[in-house]
Amino acid sequence: MSDQDTEPTAGAYPAPLSRRAVVTGAGAAAIGATLAVTGCSTTPRSAAGSGGTGGTGGAGTVLGPTAEVPVGSAKVYRTQGVVVTQAAAGEFAGFSTVCPHQGCKINGVQGTSLICPCHGSVFALDGSVTSGPAASGLAPQPITVNDGEISLA
Numbered sequence: 001m002s003d004q005d006t007e008p009t010a011g012a013y014p015a016p017l018s019r020r021a022v023v024t025g026a027g028a029a030a031i032g033a034t035l036a037v038t039g040c041s042t043t044p045r046s047a048a049g050s051g052g053t054g055g056t057g058g059a060g061t062v063l064g065p066t067a068e069v070p071v072g073s074a075k076v077y078r079t080q081g082v083v084v085t086q087a088a089a090g091e092f093a094g095f096s097t098v099c100p101h102q103g104c105k106i107n108g109v110q111g112t113s114l115i116c117p118c119h120g121s122v123f124a125l126d127g128s129v130t131s132g133p134a135a136s137g138l139a140p141q142p143i144t145v146n147d148g149e150i151s152l153a
């Protein structure tokens with residue numbers, strides 16, 4: 001064992017770092033760098049908290065024909081950041097695709113379930129969360145339906 005493996009003696013100032021302290025510190029720094037690179041955090045991204053869709057298009061932007069949205073299911077309009085549901089015939093509703101958990105975008109529809117790809121949150125056709133980790137539902141996105149065409153309101 002060398003002198004660098006021992007803890008500093010009382011009264012020594014400044015205290016030299018032991019090899020273990022240096023290695024531990026480097027490991028913590030590496031973990032911090034990894035978290036920064038992957039973007040894993042518990043802070044929701046701004047779009048999730050602002051109610052924005054995180055997509056493009058303003059009021060009046062045409063999403064598509066109502067026939068694209070199956071009854072009892074939904075369609076994701078990725079470019080506009082909107083998911084349109086049709087829980088029952090003629091009952092359309094729009095929601096932001098931004099997941100309230102950490103801001104990923106809903107990109108999957110399986111029957112009546114809207115699925116976030118990042119951590120598996122599942123939302124119902126009314127936008128409510130049915131399975132976490134998201135703790136709240138999707139933000140409503142006003143839409144209009146005219147002559148068989150769905151648009152952003």
Ligand code: FES
Pocket residue numbers: 099100101102103104116117118119120121132133134
């Ligand atoms: S961002 Fe984590 S479940 Fe959607």
